[in-house]
Amino acid sequence: MAFINVKNLRKVYRIGNEKVYALRKIDLDIEQGEICCILGTSGSGKSTLLNMLAGLEKPTRGDIFINGVNIAKLSERKLAKFRQENTGFIFQSYNLISQFNAIENVGMPLMFKGMPRSKRDKLSAKMLKLVGLGERLKHRPNQMSGGQQQRVGIARAFVAKPKVVFADEPTGNLDTKTTDDVMRLMVRMCRKYNITLVLVTHDLEIAEYADRIVHIIDGEITSIENNVSIYSPDAEEKEQQQSQNNNIQENREDSEQ
Template sequence: MGNPPKNKQVTNNEDTPIISVRHVSKIYPVEDDEPVKALDDVSLDIYPGEICCIFGQSGSGKSTLLNQLAGLEKPEIGAIRIQNTILNRLNEEQLAVFRQKHIGFVFQSYNLLGHLNALENVEMPLIFQGVDPVKRKQLAENMLIKVGLEKRMLHYPRQMSGGQQQRTGIARAFVSHPSIVFADEPTGNLDSKSSKQIMEMFLKFSREFHQTIVIVSHDQETANYADHIIRLSDGKIVEQIRK
């Protein structure tokens, strides 16, 4: 992918973390075998406007950590705070509302709805938020233009390349301007050219909208775009780097 541009937001120790994780552990039972400790006493802080990469090989615990941060799973031990909300204290309905208001998602497999065109897919988060139909269409069109899909708005996922589908997924994640966007291996199914374009979009939107982006990846090239790299191994943080 080459080297990313150096244009990161300035953060300092006086900033209040947007995400705080304290002593989080997650254990999965395994039938007829020892339980697997997917996360082992993980503590970290992520600051507003950071691009943070949770980096590690398969089985390191990075996807489990992302699920914890997004409130998709709850830790057995420890606490996760996003802004002023402790996720552990929310029930499933409260978590769903919280995610709708504050969080966007980008997936490796795109997760677009096949029966909807690009414009309709991007409108989905705004529908859940009750945005007026005229306004949500305008917002979705503007985001698709930002990701370079002004000529693909009425195309269905099957009519788009992998890179175009991922751009649609990015437009959907950012359309409501959430405080945080979580991205799970967002370049995992893409060639190197498309991967570079996707990561440059993350960088641009993070700077333009001052949004926090948390990316899970096993790819060092993807990690090179991050301000903050958290490397996991066997469920533990073994290294943290802030550029």
């Protein structure tokens, strides 16, 4: 069975006598370590699907297996524990705690795991350095730019090394350059720790970072395409090789002088 296996998933919202068929019949497999993008227009059911995969909402019908566990059938208590141990979530609106500084925000998932303060501060600081915020450890969200806040959000999602990270329009509030930085960062983290990423967007350019693109229209998957991610392992390796060659070149030039 695939790492994530979705079978006959349906979600119907009822408002009075009205029914909204948000998801009609979703079947989907996602492999471990895959970067999977769910692409569709506004109202197509992307967030509904993602929230159910992440265990934030219960399906009306169907099964969602993650790592062999059917999360659609778990009790609230077991589901909360499962989420804590296996998943991270990145929100469009960052969802940081305003009274907490960067280190404290990133350390939240570790706190829930019962890790002592000193250890979690150390890990959080390391993670913040990795996302380029080593100089902003004590800053609170309102003392940071949008791109910086989202990088705190990313550090928080990855700090506990979950098996899967879910992201709902994570770059929706960012400019083009910052979007590229943030996307590269997420892809690099996933590759580094073999973490699965399920990413929701309406933006075709964002989808280009994924290994697979799942098109959704009106609550139904219409097609799935394989994609060569902009920052695939091959591309990364080439980049590293090139910078190594450059270093060798520079060293040679140094010693020649």
